[in-house]
Amino acid sequence: MEASKVIHAIYTDDDVLMSAVKKVKAEKHHIEEIYTPFPVHGLDKAMGLAPTRIAITAFMYGLVGLTVAIVMMNFIMIEDWPQNIGGKPSFSYIENMPAFVPIMFELTVFFAAHLMVITFYLRSRMWPFKKAENPDPRTTDDHFLMEIAVHGNEGELESLLKDTGAVEINLVDKEAH
Amino acid sequence: MYTFSKKLKTFSIILMVLGALGVGYGFMTSHKSFEEVEHMLAEEEHHGGGHGEAAVHHEETTDDTHAADSHGEEAHSGDAHAEHVEHVMHQVHNRPWSALYVAAFFFMMIALGVLAFYAIQIASQAGWSPVLFRVMEGITAYLLPGGLIVLAIAFFADSHLFIWLKEGMTVEGHENYDKLVAGKAGWLNKPMFFVRGLIFLGGWVLYRHFSRKFSIAQDTADDNRNFKKSFRIAAGFLVFFIYTESMMSWDWIMSVDPHWFSTLFGWYVFASMFVSGITVIALISLYLKSRGHLEFVNENHLHDVAKFMFAFSIFWTYLWFSQFMLIWYSNIPEEVTYFITRFNDYKLPFLGMVALNFVFPILMLMNADYKRVPWFVVMTGLVILFGHYIDIFNMIMPATVGDRWFIGIPEISSILLFAGLFIFVVFTALTKAPLLVKRYPFRKESEEFHY
Numbered sequence: 212m213e214a215s216k217v218i219h220a221i222y223t224d225d226d227v228l229m230s231a232v233k234k235v236k237a238e239k240h241h242i243e244e245i246y247t248p249f250p251v252h253g254l255d256k257a258m259g260l261a262p263t264r265i266a267i268t269a270f271m272y273g274l275v276g277l278t279v280a281i282v283m284m285n286f287i288m289i290e291d292w293p294q295n296i297g298g299k300p301s302f303s304y305i306e307n308m309p310a311f312v313p314i315m316f317e318l319t320v321f322f323a324a325h326l327m328v329i330t331f332y333l334r335s336r337m338w339p340f341k342k343a344e345n346p347d348p349r350t351t352d353d354h355f356l357m358e359i360a361v362h363g364n365e366g367e368l369e370s371l372l373k374d375t376g377a378v379e380i381n382l383v384d385k386e387a388h
Numbered sequence: 389m390y391t392f393s394k395k396l397k398t399f400s401i402i403l404m405v406l407g408a409l410g411v412g413y414g415f416m417t418s419h420k421s422f423e424e425v426e427h428m429l430a431e432e433e434h435h436g437g438g439h440g441e442a443a444v445h446h447e448e449t450t451d452d453t454h455a456a457d458s459h460g461e462e463a464h465s466g467d468a469h470a471e472h473v474e475h476v477m478h479q480v481h482n483r484p485w486s487a488l489y490v491a492a493f494f495f496m497m498i499a500l501g502v503l504a505f506y507a508i509q510i511a512s513q514a515g516w517s518p519v520l521f522r523v524m525e526g527i528t529a530y531l532l533p534g535g536l537i538v539l540a541i542a543f544f545a546d547s548h549l550f551i552w553l554k555e556g557m558t559v560e561g562h563e564n565y566d567k568l569v570a571g572k573a574g575w576l577n578k579p580m581f582f583v584r585g586l587i588f589l590g591g592w593v594l595y596r597h598f599s600r601k602f603s604i605a606q607d608t609a610d611d612n613r614n615f616k617k618s619f620r621i622a623a624g625f626l627v628f629f630i631y632t633e634s635m636m637s638w639d640w641i642m643s644v645d646p647h648w649f650s651t652l653f654g655w656y657v658f659a660s661m662f663v664s665g666i667t668v669i670a671l672i673s674l675y676l677k678s679r680g681h682l683e684f685v686n687e688n689h690l691h692d693v694a695k696f697m698f699a700f701s702i703f704w705t706y707l708w709f710s711q712f713m714l715i716w717y718s719n720i721p722e723e724v725t726y727f728i729t730r731f732n733d734y735k736l737p738f739l740g741m742v743a744l745n746f747v748f749p750i751l752m753l754m755n756a757d758y759k760r761v762p763w764f765v766v767m768t769g770l771v772i773l774f775g776h777y778i779d780i781f782n783m784i785m786p787a788t789v790g791d792r793w794f795i796g797i798p799e800i801s802s803i804l805l806f807a808g809l810f811i812f813v814v815f816t817a818l819t820k821a822p823l824l825v826k827r828y829p830f831r832k833e834s835e836e837f838h839y
Contacts, residue, residue, distance in 0.1 A: 270754070298719070309713045 231375035246350035276322025403808025410801020414484035491802035496534035501665025529817030595625035607826035644787035663700035694759035744775030
């Protein structure tokens with residue numbers, strides 16, 4: 212159930228934000244989202260976000276790249292047309308393997324890097340002409356914004372957030388995305 | 389203050405005694421006369437079947453052509469046979485020397501690798517590593533005895549290790565005359581070899597002495613003068629080190645194959661010593677921590693050391709492969725023989741070390757969580773150390789014992805002997821100073837380091 216109203220609490224310091232997150236979590240309120248102008252170390256831990264699995268995908272993409280390189284070079288250089296090029300042994304893949312290693316390495320890195328970046332874009336829903344999801348333009352400059360869903364407990368939440376050092380607390384209708 | 393536990397001391401002494409006995413046994417059994425070797429070869433031909441016969445055959449044909457070249461029609465199989473037996477006899481005689489030398493160099497290079505790592509940590513003003521400085525200083529205490537032992541073995545082994553020291557190699561008209569070696573005699577001659585060796589070792593030990601002195605003085609100082617001094621000498625040492633390490637690798641290792649040369653050899657040896665050194669830092673830190681002596685070392689420090697083990701294993705592989713692939717690709721006869729002997733006679737160690745030093749660490753240490761698990765790092769570290777022993781083995785043995793290699797009593801005993809000495813010297817040095825630097829400017833940062 213998507214909450215129709217949310218509270219935007221705005222902070223001007225990342226340390227204050229961090230302690231606010233801890234307090235809000237301690238009171239068992241669900242933080243929908245936090246907008247910051249730069250990475251705040253430890254914020255994901257404080258919010259209790261699950262660790263990323265993107266490194267695992269990169270490892271698997273690398274294996275795909277390695278396989279592509281091996282299959283490709285084996286087909287082209289060994290199976291399809293095993294020419295004698297400058298006396299290089301083309302009887303089997305392993306005999307000519309050292310010559311293929313630079314390609315195997317580069318394709319592993321290429322696949323791992325590019326596919327991981329694309330995965331990142333897809334999972335973070337980023338693409339050109341994407342409408343920016345920015346509730347307050349100041350959060351790209353020097354303000355921090357915590358968004359908390361409201362379930363008819365505005366008063367209680369507002370006083371809690373005031374205590375945590377929020378400089379501004381707004382009750383807003385959430386736009387449907 | 390750390391005290392050398394009785395158990396470990398006894399253990400190291402047992403290692404040394406066992407090792408010394410085995411080394412002695414190796415020397416006693418290698419003194420084979422011409423007739424004994426001849427008999428041994430005949431036995432091998434009967435029992436060994438395929439391999440022995442093929443090797444003998446091969447030797448004989450090459451000897452024949454060689455003889456034919458130099459003496460025209462006079463060559464006959466008796467000559468070739470005698471030459472072959474003599475050749476094998478030398479290899480048999482060389483084996484205990486080479487085994488001793490490989491192990492001695494291996495432990496010396498660990499201390500040297502750690503010294504370079506230590507200097508880099510100081511020169512780069514690393515904030516994570518100062519809690520490990522005393523462990524590193526302890527390990528580098530082995531450098532002086534270890535380096536002198538390597539030089540002493542080189543001195544007494546003489547032409548058993550370094551063929552260019554054989555009599556008459558540079559004398560024109562002598563039966564041992566070798567034009568290529570004679571051409572290199574300006575660099576490869578006995579007095580210069582030891583003068584250079586002592587200069588290298590002297591420079592390293594001097595740095596080790598002063599860095600240790602300033603490190604201990606900094607503990608009780610009331611300003612940072614010692615820290616600044618140690619920073620300056622670290623920078624100077626690193627310049628000196630990279631030149632001398634390179635030359636040391638030509639002298640102490642590459643010259644066992646005096647006909648062969650490779651430009652990146654110095655780097656390759658450096659990579660090997662660096663990764664072994666870092667691994668030993670990890671192992672000794674984990675040992676001390678498990679005994680409760682390094683409570684300020686946490687899993688984040690371990691994580692960083694393991695990252696270095698991982699990265700420098702890959703660096704080693706990069707250099708190993710670059711050296712191999714360039715020579716394999718161009719296939720120039722004077723260079724490629726180096727790898728052909730290794731490929732023909734040392735297939736398992738030669739390819740096995742790539743698995744041990746590359747495949748194993750890359751798969752084991754890639755995961756960030758695994759790098760924080762002590763037993764995991766210890767296991768991987770032992771594999772890496774074994775792999776780099778095999779690496780040194782592969783550098784020396786093919787030139788001295790050829791296809792007569794085996795990892796038997798002389799090799800294992802030499803490892804035990806120097807492992808015992810290494811443990812004894814390193815842990816004795818660790819008792820000489822507190823295990824945590826006291827007034828080092830980055831100490832607090834290092835203690836609170838987390839990743």
